[in-house]
Amino acid sequence: MSGKALRDFEHSLPMELLKAREAAMARFRPMLREHGLTEQQWRVIRALAEYEKIDASELARRSFLLAPSLTRILQFLEKEKFVSRSGDSNDQRRSVFALTARGRRLFDKVAPDSEALYSEMESQFGVHKLEQLYALLAEFYGTLDAADRATG
Amino acid sequence: MSGKALRDFEHSLPMELLKAREAAMARFRPMLREHGLTEQQWRVIRALAEYEKIDASELARRSFLLAPSLTRILQFLEKEKFVSRSGDSNDQRRSVFALTARGRRLFDKVAPDSEALYSEMESQFGVHKLEQLYALLAEFYGTLDAADRATG
DNA sequence: TGAATTCATTTAACATGTTAAGTATACTCG
DNA sequence: CGAGTATACTTAACATGTTAAATGAATTCA
Numbered sequence: 356m357s358g359k360a361l362r363d364f365e366h367s368l369p370m371e372l373l374k375a376r377e378a379a380m381a382r383f384r385p386m387l388r389e390h391g392l393t394e395q396q397w398r399v400i401r402a403l404a405e406y407e408k409i410d411a412s413e414l415a416r417r418s419f420l421l422a423p424s425l426t427r428i429l430q431f432l433e434k435e436k437f438v439s440r441s442g443d444s445n446d447q448r449r450s451v452f453a454l455t456a457r458g459r460r461l462f463d464k465v466a467p468d469s470e471a472l473y474s475e476m477e478s479q480f481g482v483h484k485l486e487q488l489y490a491l492l493a494e495f496y497g498t499l500d501a502a503d504r505a506t507g
Numbered sequence: 508m509s510g511k512a513l514r515d516f517e518h519s520l521p522m523e524l525l526k527a528r529e530a531a532m533a534r535f536r537p538m539l540r541e542h543g544l545t546e547q548q549w550r551v552i553r554a555l556a557e558y559e560k561i562d563a564s565e566l567a568r569r570s571f572l573l574a575p576s577l578t579r580i581l582q583f584l585e586k587e588k589f590v591s592r593s594g595d596s597n598d599q600r601r602s603v604f605a606l607t608a609r610g611r612r613l614f615d616k617v618a619p620d621s622e623a624l625y626s627e628m629e630s631q632f633g634v635h636k637l638e639q640l641y642a643l644l645a646e647f648y649g650t651l652d653a654a655d656r657a658t659g
Numbered sequence: 660t661g662a663a664t665t666c667a668t669t670t671a672a673c674a675t676g677t678t679a680a681g682t683a684t685a686c687t688c689g
Numbered sequence: 690c691g692a693g694t695a696t697a698c699t700t701a702a703c704a705t706g707t708t709a710a711a712t713g714a715a716t717t718c719a
Contacts, residue, residue, distance in 0.1 A: 384677085388677095393677090410667085411667070411668065412666090412667065412668085422667080422668065422669080423668095423669075423671090425668095426668070446666095446667085448667045448668070449666095449667060449668085450667085450668075
């Protein structure tokens with residue numbers, strides 16, 4: 356299979372991953388939009404909902420966003436009063452973020468809709484296959500990331 | 508599992524798909540960058556390399572890009588003389604695109620680098636697991652897309 | 660201590676993603 | 690034929706992705 360001129364388009368893994376992601380997001384996006392949120396804003400709110408306080412670096416890791424995107428999203432969420440910012444007294448470089456009461460209410464309103472869509476997807480594709488997919492995906496990026504760390 | 512307050516962050520499928528995709532793209536992006544291309548521009552060139560001539564709609568389907576993105580990318584590729592545009596004599600609404608000689612040379616230069624990275628990834632993760640992943644992904648978006656078409 | 664380096668975040672610049680609206684051509688059907 | 694509708698892009702506007710550079714604070718270490 357590695358001998359051919361160029362891999363089939365149908366076997367481009369980044370594209371296949373994109374198609375799968377898009378199939379899922381096509382369901383979540385309209386729901387989030389009704390709540391006035393983008394996918395990425397929701398990822399940040401969701402990460403914040405799990406912690407009392409969390410600094411920007413940790414938030415970036417948990418929401419899987421690059422720093423510049425996170426900066427812009429936090430500026431928006433602050434402006435909308437969903438998120439509050441405070442300084443870290445031990446390290447003046449860091450900002451620490453938390454959901455406001457308004458942010459928490461938004462989270463409580465969106466979470467059930469999200470869970471409903473997720474359950475639907477789960478029942479359509481099958482719990483077992485979904486678990487298989489999770490496992491393969493984690494193994495895939497685990498393998499590649501480990502190889503990258505080893506090589507530098 | 509559907510009874511909990513909110514699904515674990517680690518079990519957010521869109522995020523897991525994104526992480527897997529990012530692990531792969533982290534390898535391809537620097538290579539493409541050295542050739543002066545973005546991922547999406549390369550997707551378009553790759554799709555064009557498989558056909559003599561192809562219209563924008565078909566190109567959008569094959570490169571999995573939305574029309575507005577494709578419009579901008581084609582404007583760039585035309586400006587750089589990698590792609591030529593001509594009209595469809597049977598339908599004045601359509602534009603038909605093809606690689607120029609210069610575009611073909613670029614493709615021939617990038618394709619081996621792409622294939623090399625792909626083979627490396629394949630050998631690190633394992634051919635069998637990769638095939639498993641392809642199959643699961645295709646089944647996943649096939650299932651969801653079919654369900655969406657059925658419901659409307 | 661203080662110069663050099665590292666780290667956390669932000670800003671800048673440009674490409675793409677996403678939705679809505681616009682434009683021109685093709686089709687449909689009375 | 691002609692009004693209405695559908696199709697194929699294109700443009701617009703705003704959000705995010707990506708890379709590089711800037712800023713300011715912490716850390717290292719000669």
